Amino acid sequence: MKQLPRISQAEWQVMKVFWTKPLSTANDVIDALSDDAEWKPATIKSLINRLVKKGALGFKQEGKVYLYYPLVTEEECLQAESKSFLQRLYGGALKPLLVNFLKHEDLTKEDIEELKQILNERKS
Amino acid sequence: MKQLPRISQAEWQVMKVFWTKPLSTANDVIDALSDDAEWKPATIKSLINRLVKKGALGFKQEGKVYLYYPLVTEEECLQAESKSFLQRLYGGALKPLLVNFLKHEDLTKEDIEELKQILNERKS
């Protein structure tokens, strides 16, 4: 399996935009993230550059601008991050993690039903 | 609420020792972590020092050595980390996180029953 580049927190924000809408330009990302208005445009461009260097993003030139696209899927990154999180904080024990999240976070009645459904389906 | 120092991954390993056994000496930690033999003793001392500076550990002198102890609970740190993880990777949506973990990680039949129990208890 291809080995994933490691994506930092700030970079993750940027990746999310590309995962949601691949073949975006740098400006698309800047727009997409402008609501939160957390970063200067230059910052976002820096992050995009790093992601390209890390091999997390590819691009093709379209006229004068680049259209960037993810080279790694959100699924696999999420998987990897989640796994390392589980390992690091809960020593790899899934149940305590789940218990913790179940206890402290918000769930609707429907969510709960759905989760029980999932639990039922995975017998073992 | 007291604001938590931010504890890095390597530091977390060290904190775990103190959470498990408060009032440990630096050498206790070195011993405790020597199985994994990942770090030189000097490294562990560095980490302890940083944790003291960050306000994550306190200590009292006992004869010639220091007995260190956590100034923050594992519970609150876990809580904070988990929350930020949830926010960062899943945009704060608990269900996708749970679904992901439920789908990909290992659970025994008993675990599953227990989780369903928890779900039942928290009607909403």
Next chain:
DNA sequence: ATCTTAAGATTACAAGTGTAATCGGATTAT
């Protein structure tokens, strides 16, 4: 009284991160 030892304190240093400004070349407007 000295010498050794061991503990905490200080210093080191490269890599990664957050955050951003500036440079250089191409494109568009005048």
Next chain:
DNA sequence: ATAATCCGATTACACTTGTAATCTTAAGAT
């Protein structure tokens, strides 16, 4: 043609992190 603009590339810089060696000082050994 020339000037203004825009975009990606390069450079910047402080802070954190991983990893560890060295320094200082006090206690214990001889």
